[in-house]
Amino acid sequence: MGLFKKKNPDGVDSKTQYKILYTSDVHGSEVTFKKFLNAGKMFKVDALIIGGDVAGKALIPIVELGNGKYDVQGTEVGREGLETLKQKIKNEGNYYVIVDKKGYDELNNDKRKVDEAFKTAMIERLREWVKIAEERYKGTNIPIYVNLGNDDPLYLFDILDEGTVTKKTEGFIIPLGKYEMISFGYVNPTPWNTPREMSEEELYSNMVKMIEKVSNPNLAIFNFHAPPYGTNLDNAPLLDKTLKPVVRGGEIVMTHVGSKAVRKTIEEFKPLMGIHGHIHESRGFDRVAGTLVLNPGSEYSSGIFHGVYIVLEGEKVKTHQFITG
Known part of the structure; x- marks a missing residue:
């Protein structure tokens, strides 16, 4: 060790x-x-x-549909609703990745893409926490x-x-x-x-x-x-x-x-x-x-x-x- x-x-x-x-x-x-x-x-x-x-423990794909619309696990939201949803995902301990339809298909068909997105999300979330801790302490x-x-x-x-x-x-x-x-x-x-x-x-x-x-x-x-x-x-x-x-x-x-x-x-x-x-x-x-x-x-x-x-x-x-x- x-x-x-x-x-x-x-x-x-x-x-x-x-x-x-x-x-x-x-x-x-x-x-x-x-x-x-x-x-x-x-x-x-x-x-x-x-x-x-x-x-x-979970990565949630957010699919950009165009014209300010997004699909999140079968639910369509606009930009304002998206921000609320993103915060809810973060508070529940999950991660999200914003992709277009092609990117969503790639995630479904390529485990390596999922692993890469998961790693990026984990690093970004912990990096955010380190910055918050710096600001407060x-x-x-x-x-x-x-x-x-x-x-x-x-x-x-x-x-x-x-x-x-x-x-x-x-x-x-x-x-x-x-x-x-x-x-x-x-x-x-x-x-x-x-x-x-x-x-x-x-x-x-x-x-x-x-x-x-x-x-x-x-x-x-x-x-x-x-x-x-x-x-x-x-x-x-x-x-x-x-x-x-x-x-x-x-x-x-x-x-x-x-x-x-x-x-x-x-x-x-x-x-x-x-x-x-x-x-x-x-x-x-x-x-x-x-x-x-x-x-x-x-x-x-x-x-x-x-x-x-x-x-x-x-x-x-x-x-x-x-x-x-």
Whole structure:
């Protein structure tokens, strides 16, 4: 995974408390991202952290018909309606591409064209977010630490480097006051074969290499995208062979889908705290071998922001508060 490097502290002073706003799985939702930035200022935190999955999941073609008319998934709109629709698409975490009829046919018949359009849209959206973060946080001395998750292609790390406020975390030990944070966005295998997955054995090996670089694991924050297995953080619907939820007695059957390797590292090294995401429907907290673990959950497609406000003090997590907005 490359060399680990120490980063200079950002906004760190001798205060006894260190305040964090954490979120995860924003999946391209512009309104959710903006709410996150607003909440950071409202709670007057020392750092903001995104735990992973910044990329959206769908690309919607907008077909230009001429004479100021556009077709969007069978609905015809004019220029004014188009702007409203584009914002709705962005808020729901999706991407769009404007094409003529020929371009639409090319997308339907050439997967490479779709992949290229998807890549361009992902880069442009994240680049927009980096600029928004610069506008709102430049000069505040409050860093916004961003990691990629299992749904995020690696080239998005390069976009995070374009700003001075947004800072990528994977591969670095991040000082947060007297505490240190390590990050890992890979997850245990999923049914969807996402870009960043590893076997449990590979996850454990890579995480231990990072943990060994930490000065004091007991004061460390494990920012691992996958939640620990068998907790309140990793409940998801049980899927059948066709990837549809299993229903019994009229209710969806839930099962644990988190990482056993993540759980093992927490049990062995007993960090101060674990912050996780990945399982959108499993918002909650738990304890693993005495360590507090958190998952803010996600409702990005509805434009709802989920986060956790965390206050660290001394050698403990003084308080945490789930936020929805």
